[in-house]
Amino acid sequence: MASNTEVLTDEAQPAEAQSGKHINAGQVRKFLQIFRYVMRYKRYFFTGLLFLGFSTLTALLFPYVASLLADAAQGKTLWSVRELGWLLLGILVVQSVFSYARIVMFAYVSEYTMADIRKDLYARLITLPIPFFEQRRVGELTSRLTADVTQLQDAISINLAELLRQFATLIIGLTIIGLTSWRLTLLMLSTFPVAIVVAMFFGRFIRKMSKQTQDALANAGVVVEETLQSVQVVKVFTNERFETRRYQKAIDNVVSIAMRTAKYRGLFVTFLISAVFGGIVVVLWYGAVLVQQGSLTIGELIRFILYTVFIGGAIGGMGDLYGNLQKALGASERVVEILHEKPEVALQPDAETATPALTGNIEYRNVRFAYPTRKDIEVLKGVTLQIGRGEKVALVGPSGAGKSTIVQLLMRLYDVNSGAIYLNGQPITSLNITHLRHHIGLVPQEVILFGGTIHENILYGKPNATDAEIIAAAKKANAWDFISGFPQGLDTLVGERGVKLSGGQRQRIAIARAILKDPAILILDEATSSLDAESERLVQEALDRLMENRTTIIIAHRLSTVRKADTIYVLDGGTIAERGNHEELAAKPDGLYRYLLKLQFEEAPAAS
Ligand SMILES: Nc1ncnc2c1ncn2[C@@H]1O[C@H](COP(=O)(O)OP(=O)(O)O)[C@@H](O)[C@H]1O
Ligand SMILES: [Mg+2]
Secondary structure (H helix, E strand, O other), X not given: OHHHHHHHHHHHHHHXXXXXXXXXHHHHHHHHHHHHHHHHHHHHHHHHHHHHHHHHHHHHXXXXXXXHHHHHHOOOOOOOHHHHHHHHHXXXXXXXXXXXXXXXXXXXXXXXXXXXXXXXXXXXXXXXXXXXXXXXXXXXXXXXXXXXXXXXXXXXHHHHHHHHHHXXXXXXXXXXXXXHOHHHHHHHHHHHHHHXXXXXXXXXXXXXXXXXXXXXXXXHHHHHHHHHHOHHHHHHOOOHHHHHHHHHHHHHHHHHHHHHHHHHHHHHHHHHHHHHHHHHHHHXXXXXXXXXXXXXXXXXXXXXXXXXXXXXXXXXXXXXXXXXXXXXXXXXXXXXXXXXXXOOOOOOHHHHOOOOOOOOOEEEEEEEEEOHHHOOOEEEEEEEEEEOOOOEEEEEOOOOOOHHHHHHHHOOOOOOOEEEEEEOOEEHHXXXXXXXXXXXXXXXXXXXXXXXXXXXXXXXXXXOOOHHHHHHHHHHOOOHHHHHHOOOHHHOEOOHHHOOOOHHHHHHHHHHHHHHHOOOEEEEEOOOOOOOHHHHHHHHXXXXXXXXXXXXXXXXXXHXXXXXXXXXXXXXXXXXXXXXXXXXXXXXXXXXXXXXXXXXXHHHHHHO
């Protein structure tokens, strides 16, 4: 398991590593695509912007009026202290109202936007082909739906507003102090730009380090996810200690990276603060000189300082905002990447109706195939076979020969590399994939159930089935006896992935599902291989019922179960080594089938 993890981590890296560098045009374009979602709520969005503008302006009025107050105290203004006091209070109230409205508006836009993005993202994810999932980890994909989208939400609801506010503060603040005293302003400007340049350089460095912390945390999360998902395996192999150490190491790594980042961030913030205060000290001193000379009033000096603090704050905050914006761009890149993946099925049901009924004439012509994740190993090397309508065909052969692969190709979980598969004379690539899969039922060796009730799991075969249909299917599948034996009957919870049921019980639920689905083509992939004799009898009985009037492909390594098949294909190393019925193949001297038969014959007494 551990080695598997490492391989996958390496593969997962490039996409992650790309983000977090400089902002490029492609990222911006992708962010704008995300912004199209925001524009669905443009009325709210622009109203929010308007309120943001108002609240920023009123906030900026505040220091101005406050400085007038200082002059009024000395009797140097047209306004009295009392009037200005009321004015300040009024500004405060108006400002609060605007701020409140702004926050609610942006929350509305961002919440609805993110919900839309999440829905689209999931709809796209679930319709993507299997190879997409084999190349990525579940944890990585779920984090796109959660963490990445949340990042976008912050960008839209908080960062954008902050950026605009700080930009306005900068411009208006500079104008006001310039008008108040251009000499002081020039002095101030000769100190701040130096700080800004250093801050930009420093900030970029720190962002890179924050990214490393995030990646390290994600790596630790992967350990948790994997081991909790397969907690049984961990326990059976008593690897708790090993996994705990693996997790500890990952978390320690997070701490050391985070602490290193924090130290630099501390330096960064300290530098910014001292630069700001240093600037203020210089300005204050020169301001006092100007007041002494009579070219500046106390109120004007106060105004100048208040606005300088505002401007300093705005500049200081912009570094962080730039970082957040960059993160949001990275997140939107990852989100848009999925939205751009090509789905294999359409979620609209209308495409189905036009296509003809598939009765189950199957033909493989010289099919060659390698799994997308292992392109260099050809699993099927020219497979040709025919299955007539209603026929029972068996695929046998050593494990790893490619039997399951053959049936996965029929369902188009993967596409062939060369050759073709025909259904009723048409290449399956020309059929609607939903339509195609609709006509195929699969009972695998390891049935995986959803964590809900037995009822829900059977219903998966036909979501609109009635209770009577479900019960009838369960009866046919030899499942009704054990289901009605549970105190809660059909409403019994099966546990995550069905762990609360035995293998044979799960198998019969899968059969009930297939009965409800009523497919023209049935695939049994070692459906009884892992069962004990009694369950096997019950399951086999149910399967025999299910197979009636259906084209069936039976994959089995217990050859007793394939005796009755019309044709048996013996597969070896990705090619068809033999074909014929049981008698023919058993009679063939030096045949693989005869050899496998002999092996099992020898094993059988020992096994029982
Ligand atoms: N999803 C997959 N990705 C890569 N290789 C796979 C995958 N599934 C199966 N294989 C490989 O393909 C070969 C054939 O597998 P399979 O068709 O499952 O064999 P069988 O069902 O006959 O035991 C094996 O070597 C197996 O390791
Ligand atoms: Mg198999």
